[in-house]
Amino acid sequence: MSEHIRNNEIVRDTESYAPKSKPRVIEMIQAQLARQQLNTGTIGGETPYILDLPELQVIGWENSDEAGTPYSDLWSHVFGEFDIDARFDSIPSKVQGSGCYLGIFQQQVSVPPLWEASAWDTGFMLAVEVESGGCIPKGLIKQTFASSKYAIFIARGIPDQAFQTTCKLIKEQWLPSSEYRFNPDGVFFINYTEKSGPSDERFEAHLCVPVVRK
Numbered sequence: 723m724s725e726h727i728r729n730n731e732i733v734r735d736t737e738s739y740a741p742k743s744k745p746r747v748i749e750m751i752q753a754q755l756a757r758q759q760l761n762t763g764t765i766g767g768e769t770p771y772i773l774d775l776p777e778l779q780v781i782g783w784e785n786s787d788e789a790g791t792p793y794s795d796l797w798s799h800v801f802g803e804f805d806i807d808a809r810f811d812s813i814p815s816k817v818q819g820s821g822c823y824l825g826i827f828q829q830q831v832s833v834p835p836l837w838e839a840s841a842w843d844t845g846f847m848l849a850v851e852v853e854s855g856g857c858i859p860k861g862l863i864k865q866t867f868a869s870s871k872y873a874i875f876i877a878r879g880i881p882d883q884a885f886q887t888t889c890k891l892i893k894e895q896w897l898p899s900s901e902y903r904f905n906p907d908g909v910f911f912i913n914y915t916e917k918s919g920p921s922d923e924r925f926e927a928h929l930c931v932p933v934v935r936k
Contacts, residue, residue, distance in 0.1 A: 770873040778867040782849025792843035809859040817851040824849045825912035836885035870908030870932040908932020
């Protein structure tokens with residue numbers, strides 16, 4: 723898979739954001755990265771950001787048809803016929819702006835191999851963080867994921883290559899040598915930002931790994 727998120731122009735519609743009533747996971751990540759922009763990357767064993775994040779409440783779409791079969795043309799379907807942008811934009815309590823979504827990988831016991839198409843099948847969910855679940859558009863569901871400590875890495879470059887390099891760094895270098903292990907009670911997710919549109923060297927996304935001390 724070469725296109726992991728639609729190549730679109732991000733629309734910053736801040737007036738559509740819901741009033742703040744609890745800590746927002748996405749804003750906590752963005753604030754930390756803004757304070758320490760050079761802390762992590764994709765190569766060389768860099769130290770990730772370690773954050774304690776509250777529970778994550780989302781509304782999103784799971785990659786399965788009515789028969790429970792994953793879509794082979796995932797991105798063409800979700801951004802084409804399904805028109806997920808319009809459905810997300812209709813949620814008044816969403817935290818993120820248009821085009822800034824979460825790629826959630828449910829029921830994982832380790833870092834998923836994001837460069838392999840099968841990793842995006844069963845259990846994958848494209849979602850937005852919400853303040854409440856009062857408005858759930860047709861075809862979408864609401865999920866709440868438990869609070870956890872997270873190690874946050876930045877994947878940069880051509881998406882497939884960036885994901886492969888960063889995931890291998892996490893699994894083969896950082897986790898074995900760190901004081902943490904993967905926390906299956908949390909949820910692994912990708913935080914797509916305004917820098918995640920291009921499918922070339924300009925691509926950037928945050929890989930959020932749930933961890934617990936060994």
